[in-house]
Amino acid sequence: MSATTRTPTTPESRTTSTSARLLGDRRLPVLVTAGLFLVMYIAGLSRYQNYGFGEPQVFLNLFIDNSYLLVAAVGATFVIMSGGIDLSVGSVIGFTTMLTAWLVQDVGLPLLVVVPISLSVGAFGGFLMGYVIHNFEIQPFIVTLAGLFLFRGLCLVISKESIAISDSAVSSLAETRISLGVGDLSIGAVVALVVLGVAFYVLHYTRFGRRVYAIGGNEQSALLMGLPLGGTKIAVYTMSGFCSALAGLLFMLYIQSGDPLHAVGMELDAIAAVVIGGTLLTGGSGYVLGTLFGVLVLGLIKSIIQFEGTLSSWWTKIATGVLLCAFILVQRAMTARKAT
Amino acid sequence: MAEPQPVLEMTGIVKEFPGVRALSGVDFRLFPGEIHALMGENGAGKSTLIKVLTGVHTLDGGTITLDGKPVRIGSPLQAQQAGISTVYQEVNLCPNLSVAENIFIGREPTRAGRIQWKRMRSEAAKLVDRLGLDVDVTAPLSAYPLAVQQLVAIVRSVGTGDSDGEGSGTKVLVLDEPTSSLDRDEVLELFRLMRQLRDEGVAILFVSHFLDQIYEVCDRMTVLRNGALVGEHMVRDLDQVGLIELMIGKALDQLEELHDQQLHADVGEPLLKAEGLGRTGGVAPFDLEIKKGEVVGLAGLLGSGRTELARLLFGADQPDSGKLTVGGEAVSMSAPNDAIGAGIAFCSENRKTEGLVPDLTVRENIILALQAARGWTRPIPASQRDELVAKYIAALDIRPANPEARVGQLSGGNQQKVLLARWLITQPKLLILDEPTRGIDIGAKTEIQKLVVSLSEDGMSVLYIAAELEEVLRLSHTIGVLRDRKLVAQLTNGPEITTSKILETIASGEHQ
Ligand SMILES: Nc1ncnc2c1ncn2[C@@H]1O[C@H](COP(=O)(O)OP(=O)(O)OP(=O)(O)O)[C@@H](O)[C@H]1O
Ligand SMILES: [Mg+2]
Numbered sequence: 078m079s080a081t082t083r084t085p086t087t088p089e090s091r092t093t094s095t096s097a098r099l100l101g102d103r104r105l106p107v108l109v110t111a112g113l114f115l116v117m118y119i120a121g122l123s124r125y126q127n128y129g130f131g132e133p134q135v136f137l138n139l140f141i142d143n144s145y146l147l148v149a150a151v152g153a154t155f156v157i158m159s160g161g162i163d164l165s166v167g168s169v170i171g172f173t174t175m176l177t178a179w180l181v182q183d184v185g186l187p188l189l190v191v192v193p194i195s196l197s198v199g200a201f202g203g204f205l206m207g208y209v210i211h212n213f214e215i216q217p218f219i220v221t222l223a224g225l226f227l228f229r230g231l232c233l234v235i236s237k238e239s240i241a242i243s244d245s246a247v248s249s250l251a252e253t254r255i256s257l258g259v260g261d262l263s264i265g266a267v268v269a270l271v272v273l274g275v276a277f278y279v280l281h282y283t284r285f286g287r288r289v290y291a292i293g294g295n296e297q298s299a300l301l302m303g304l305p306l307g308g309t310k311i312a313v314y315t316m317s318g319f320c321s322a323l324a325g326l327l328f329m330l331y332i333q334s335g336d337p338l339h340a341v342g343m344e345l346d347a348i349a350a351v352v353i354g355g356t357l358l359t360g361g362s363g364y365v366l367g368t369l370f371g372v373l374v375l376g377l378i379k380s381i382i383q384f385e386g387t388l389s390s391w392w393t394k395i396a397t398g399v400l401l402c403a404f405i406l407v408q409r410a411m412t413a414r415k416a417t
Numbered sequence: 418m419a420e421p422q423p424v425l426e427m428t429g430i431v432k433e434f435p436g437v438r439a440l441s442g443v444d445f446r447l448f449p450g451e452i453h454a455l456m457g458e459n460g461a462g463k464s465t466l467i468k469v470l471t472g473v474h475t476l477d478g479g480t481i482t483l484d485g486k487p488v489r490i491g492s493p494l495q496a497q498q499a500g501i502s503t504v505y506q507e508v509n510l511c512p513n514l515s516v517a518e519n520i521f522i523g524r525e526p527t528r529a530g531r532i533q534w535k536r537m538r539s540e541a542a543k544l545v546d547r548l549g550l551d552v553d554v555t556a557p558l559s560a561y562p563l564a565v566q567q568l569v570a571i572v573r574s575v576g577t578g579d580s581d582g583e584g585s586g587t588k589v590l591v592l593d594e595p596t597s598s599l600d601r602d603e604v605l606e607l608f609r610l611m612r613q614l615r616d617e618g619v620a621i622l623f624v625s626h627f628l629d630q631i632y633e634v635c636d637r638m639t640v641l642r643n644g645a646l647v648g649e650h651m652v653r654d655l656d657q658v659g660l661i662e663l664m665i666g667k668a669l670d671q672l673e674e675l676h677d678q679q680l681h682a683d684v685g686e687p688l689l690k691a692e693g694l695g696r697t698g699g700v701a702p703f704d705l706e707i708k709k710g711e712v713v714g715l716a717g718l719l720g721s722g723r724t725e726l727a728r729l730l731f732g733a734d735q736p737d738s739g740k741l742t743v744g745g746e747a748v749s750m751s752a753p754n755d756a757i758g759a760g761i762a763f764c765s766e767n768r769k770t771e772g773l774v775p776d777l778t779v780r781e782n783i784i785l786a787l788q789a790a791r792g793w794t795r796p797i798p799a800s801q802r803d804e805l806v807a808k809y810i811a812a813l814d815i816r817p818a819n820p821e822a823r824v825g826q827l828s829g830g831n832q833q834k835v836l837l838a839r840w841l842i843t844q845p846k847l848l849i850l851d852e853p854t855r856g857i858d859i860g861a862k863t864e865i866q867k868l869v870v871s872l873s874e875d876g877m878s879v880l881y882i883a884a885e886l887e888e889v890l891r892l893s894h895t896i897g898v899l900r901d902r903k904l905v906a907q908l909t910n911g912p913e914i915t916t917s918k919i920l921e922t923i924a925s926g927e928h929q
Contacts, residue, residue: 296515
């Protein structure tokens with residue numbers, strides 16, 4: 078008799094059936110999203126074959142057209158993974174487009190100087206929010222809501238009108254394409270993919286990344302285990318601010334203008350992408366690769382609706398809403414299973 | 418004999434919470450190479466002393482010196498860096514991470530900042546092995562039962578410091594009730610490890626409500642009562658009775674008479690009858706009859722299916738075979754609500770995750786089940802409610818006796834009593850108690866056992882699950898023995914039944 082021999086009660090137990098093991102697997106939500114993307118893509122292929130949906134460039138455009146969203150969603154993934162939320166994403170993006178447009182166009186600074194300034198401003202904004210959240214123990218929802226209003230307001234301080242950018246450095250950067258043989262990618266898309274890769278490495282191969290998971294899993298425990306709670310949380314919001322600012326730069330590059338109303342509500346798109354990508358809203362579980370698929374699914378809905386031609390673009394929102402509901406229900410079912 | 422210098426010395430420690438003075442001027446010292454028990458009743462301030470030491474709570478007065486130097490410890494992280502590793506009373510790990518990560522997080526082996534997963538896993542497996550524990554370190558912690566989680570927490574604390582030369586190595590190891598959910602073999606493994614560490618010069622602070630364990634493994638002890646120091650003694654100089662009297666501040670009356678009382682009580686007509694009730698993966702089909710006013714005890718090793726059997730009776734798990742009748746009527750038991758309706762109450766072993774709402778007050782927590790039973794549209798009149806709550810606070814001696822205190826701030830043992838009060842107040846016909854005395858001090862243990870006897874005299878049936886066979890034997894009219902998820906025997910309690918007889922039955926798996 079060996080009383081100390083224990084096998085796990087749920088997932089990895091060798092006696093449980095394959096399906097039960099699959100249901101308990103943390104990677105399942107990502108696989109589901111990836112599968113959904115594939116199904117949608119194949120459906121698109123069969124329906125719009127004659128309209129050029131099968132062109133590789135259509136696929137690559139998903140990355141080009143959503144580069145900024147991907148970067149913002151990667152930042153949001155860190156925040157949500159740590160059990161928090163960042164509502165200021167859209168405003169920071171909007172503010173960054175205004176700030177860069179103003180600095181380049183009206184002040185006349187070179188792009189090389191403007192980029193680091195914008196990124197630092199975004200990161201500093203995130204740092205401040207993280208600092209307040211941790212040191213005054215205020216709900217992230219409230220603090221980042223304040224950030225949302227603050228940055229949107231600051232846009233209007235710079236200018237009430239939109240600022241078109243006619244700087245040659247900006248437009249040549251925006252038009253640069255990197256050829257992949259079958260098609261090409263914009264600078265923005267490449268930057269977004271690099272950010273994704275870095276985020277993946279950080280989350281899985283650094284102590285900081287694992288702390289983010291731990292804090293999202295159980296903040297009180299993480300503290301008692303001797304993890305630096307404050308530093309990690311502040312770093313997470315700083316990163317989210319940085320990613321938002323970077324997303325703002327990509328957005329500016331994509332649209333080539335600054336506007337006080339750019340990216341209104343984009344934080345919600347970012348959060349939706351993260352959740353559809355399988356990250357638990359309560360924190361502690363998920364993968365940044367899932368976020369990539371979340372963004373791709375949202376992007377694919379948009380382009381399918383474009384191919385359809387007759388549908389109003391509001392259908393994008395409706396489809397997103399339905400998907401979000403479905404995925405939250407799936408998450409709920411999964412966590413309920415684990416609890417038993 | 419000249420005493421060596423203590424590795425840790427706490428003097429005049431004061432800690433106040435709003436309305437409670439948890440520690441008033443406590444002195445405590447810990448020598449290298451000793452196992453030191455911190456003793457006291459529920460709420461005496463043991464966990465608080467530990468939390469002050471490890472920087473979870475800030476100090477309101479007093480000094481701490483480590484290796485003769487005064488230190489200020491502001492967070493658990495600083496405590497770890499100073500060489501103090503701790504297992505807190507409630508398991509504090511991250512259920513979403515793997516076992517290996519839970520052991521290593523914060524000090525994962527890295528090369529150039531990159532976590533070396535392979536090395537981490539193999540080292541985790543080695544550490545786990547050292548405790549004689551056979552778990553898959555890559556599985557998420559949440560896949561394992563509480564006892565394993567507790568062992569993992571211990572592995573983590575023991576491993577802290579000696580991984581990659583960071584930190585100064587563990588000088589002080591603090592274990593706050595690490596044995597509360599372990600079975601005998603696991604406890605022995607833990608003791609072996611503790612002795613080994615002691616011989617390596619580590620100072621160990623150990624808290625447990627099992628007096629036998631204290632006498633088995635500890636060298637010295639410090640006794641607290643109501644947040645004040647009562648005394649420091651060598652274990653060999655103080656016998657159990659003396660210790661208990663120091664802890665509770667008065668002489669203890671005997672439990673023996675309870676046993677006689679139970680043996681001679683007679684019980685009424687059948688209340689609950691299970692026929693062929695079972696669930697694959699839970700318990701094999703069993704027949705069980707519980708009579709009115711009868712106490713049925715369940716004995717068996719950890720994981721033998723005691724809790725699973727209880728969960729079936731309560732409808733928390735759905736049976737795939739058999740039927741259940743309560744008071745002659747068949748009940749469907751598809752959900753706990755049906756069971757509550759049929760007069761069954763279930764007091765779970767897992768108070769942290771399944772029972773209490775830490776942010777509500779004692780009063781609200783106690784009243785919860787009664788209110789649910791009445792339906793939310795029929796509130797309980799305030800006067801009646803306050804009277805009931807006061808009655809049960811007194812009956813169970815919940816401390817502080819303040820119905821408005823938040824449950825999360827009560828000591829572990831007092832939380833357990835609140836949970837018990839919640840179910841007692843609904844006046845169930847059958848009360849299922851799963852490990853009701855876990856983590857409870859000796860005084861309260863006696864109280865709870867007395868309570869079970871008096872409830873049964875008043876006609877309430879009780880299903881009593883406890884790891885301590887003495888308790889089961891003392892209280893039960895009938896003892897159900899489980900082994901490998903099967904009800905293998907039902908013994909009618911009598912003079913010829915002893916703990917060794919029960920152990921034999923568990924070991925052989927049949928009634929002789
Ligand atoms: N966070 C808190 N806020 C307010 N009061 C608290 C808090 N933590 C503990 N207390 C109070 O301090 C006293 C000592 O509690 P403590 O947890 O140290 O007891 P203990 O000796 O560990 O008991 P047990 O054996 O039940 O674990 C109790 O009266 C408790 O209610
Ligand atoms: Mg305690």
